[in-house]
Amino acid sequence: LSVPGCVREVFAVPSAARAHPDIRAAADQPDRRVHWHVVDDAALASLAETVRPQGLLAVCRFLDVGYDEVLATKPRLLAVCAEVRDPGNAGTVIRCADAAGADGVVLAGSSVDPYNGKAVRASAGSLFHLPISLTADAAETVRRARDAGLVVLAADGAGETDLDEAADAGLLDGPTAWLFGNEARGLPDDLAGAADHQVRIPIHGRAESLNLATAAAVCLYASARAHRDRPAQPRA
Amino acid sequence: LSVPGCVREVFAVPSAARAHPDIRAAADQPDRRVHWHVVDDAALASLAETVRPQGLLAVCRFLDVGYDEVLATKPRLLAVCAEVRDPGNAGTVIRCADAAGADGVVLAGSSVDPYNGKAVRASAGSLFHLPISLTADAAETVRRARDAGLVVLAADGAGETDLDEAADAGLLDGPTAWLFGNEARGLPDDLAGAADHQVRIPIHGRAESLNLATAAAVCLYASARAHRDRPAQPRA
Numbered sequence: 001l002s003v004p005g006c007v008r009e010v011f012a013v014p015s016a017a018r019a020h021p022d023i024r025a026a027a028d029q030p031d032r033r034v035h036w037h038v039v040d041d042a043a044l045a046s047l048a049e050t051v052r053p054q055g056l057l058a059v060c061r062f063l064d065v066g067y068d069e070v071l072a073t074k075p076r077l078l079a080v081c082a083e084v085r086d087p088g089n090a091g092t093v094i095r096c097a098d099a100a101g102a103d104g105v106v107l108a109g110s111s112v113d114p115y116n117g118k119a120v121r122a123s124a125g126s127l128f129h130l131p132i133s134l135t136a137d138a139a140e141t142v143r144r145a146r147d148a149g150l151v152v153l154a155a156d157g158a159g160e161t162d163l164d165e166a167a168d169a170g171l172l173d174g175p176t177a178w179l180f181g182n183e184a185r186g187l188p189d190d191l192a193g194a195a196d197h198q199v200r201i202p203i204h205g206r207a208e209s210l211n212l213a214t215a216a217a218v219c220l221y222a223s224a225r226a227h228r229d230r231p232a233q234p235r236a
Numbered sequence: 237l238s239v240p241g242c243v244r245e246v247f248a249v250p251s252a253a254r255a256h257p258d259i260r261a262a263a264d265q266p267d268r269r270v271h272w273h274v275v276d277d278a279a280l281a282s283l284a285e286t287v288r289p290q291g292l293l294a295v296c297r298f299l300d301v302g303y304d305e306v307l308a309t310k311p312r313l314l315a316v317c318a319e320v321r322d323p324g325n326a327g328t329v330i331r332c333a334d335a336a337g338a339d340g341v342v343l344a345g346s347s348v349d350p351y352n353g354k355a356v357r358a359s360a361g362s363l364f365h366l367p368i369s370l371t372a373d374a375a376e377t378v379r380r381a382r383d384a385g386l387v388v389l390a391a392d393g394a395g396e397t398d399l400d401e402a403a404d405a406g407l408l409d410g411p412t413a414w415l416f417g418n419e420a421r422g423l424p425d426d427l428a429g430a431a432d433h434q435v436r437i438p439i440h441g442r443a444e445s446l447n448l449a450t451a452a453a454v455c456l457y458a459s460a461r462a463h464r465d466r467p468a469q470p471r472a
Binding site for chain 2: 096164204
């Protein structure tokens with residue numbers, strides 16, 4: 001209920017309704033117009049897509065906003081996912097972006113639907129916390145981010161710039177859009193090449209790579225740290 | 237085949253055998269004594285636990301080593317998972333630990349079996365790259381790590397030390413064991429309290445937390461960076 005007007009209906013089993021009087025009270029506020037339905041376990045199980053539903057299910061409106069709107073906020077940190085296909089990955093990237101203080105997440109190209117049940121659950125509420133935008137053309141998304149003054153960094157295992165060196169060189173200090181590719185194939189060369197820099201996470205052991213969500217966490221937290229340090233350590 | 241003597245048998249469909257002559261050649265080396273079986277798709281599907289097997293399946297011996305052996309290598313970076321239950325998480329932590337250059341992963345207490353098929357697949361080969369140790373008692377595991385001269389850092393969302401501040405203060409510079417808890421409940425207070433420091437990843441947005449694997453990635457990479465920087469930037 002943190003996004004005003006987002007929740008339209010709630011379906012709850014009696015025990016869950018009793019366990020969460022605060023949610024019931026919030027839904028009952030006259031300006032919210034939330035329809036509250038008490039249902040039995042079988043009905044809830046047929047509505048929920050998961051094996052063990054938590055007894056409470058909300059029907060929400062779509063939340064995504066236009067890419068224009070996201071860029072108009074002068075974002076300092078964006079996560080752009082191109083052709084991300086696994087809903088768990090998309091949701092986890094949204095959760096990491098939220099945790100790292102990002103100002104938005106863009107799902108570009110033929111990326112997975114962020115309203116997929118697995119994506120919603122993996123986001124652990126973060127879907128409601130920061131602007132999500134869906135764009136059709138990943139190359140155009142990159143171009144417009146650069147036009148808006150963001151430095152676009154492509155996370156690319158074959159990138160010529162090491163993440164630590166990028167941080168040391170101040171490449172992370174300004175407004176940044178991280179570009180992440182498909183979990184199996186990574187970023188196509190032309191899209192990675194459209195970014196300002198191709199940045200690789202250093203691999204110190206023998207792993208070939210990190211998976212998408214953990215790579216995104218490491219990159220976004222490197223940016224969060226650079227942005228946090230920046231007021232205290234201005235560039236020479 | 238990167239761990240000598242590890243692979244005992246290989247089951248391959250004809251197309252996979254043809255596509256990977258290098259694997260066949262390695263298996264055929266007389267000192268390896270690998271039994272190679274050509275099977276059809278139906279037989280392979282019944283052996284593999286996954287929906288879309290890759291056509292090639294190896295039977296390997298167990299790989300875990302004693303905790304004594306791990307500590308005897310004077311590790312600089314360890315990941316200790318206590319009561320981690322999800323096999324995908326365990327495998328992903330092993331992959332991240334490998335990528336970050338850790339010297340071992342310990343699965344302590346009632347953690348998931350690292351030989352679970354999902355854990356093996358999530359590790360993306362890293363199960364074969366660094367020592368894995370299974371210990372029964374997480375508190376004893378922490379005590380022995382400290383006795384061996386490792387600084388034990390508990391990753392704890394309620395920790396009093398911020399990860400960035402820990403890095404700035406030099407807390408990550410020495411030999412370090414990161415302690416990660418259960419994905420749902422985190423670390424029990426007594427176990428977190430047994431660590432030298434309780435470290436929280438700063439949450440800059442509105443997410444309540446990161447998931448286990450992404451939190452482990454951020455912590456282990458913070459250590460990797462501190463260890464990498466250390467020769468160049470000795471403490472005052």
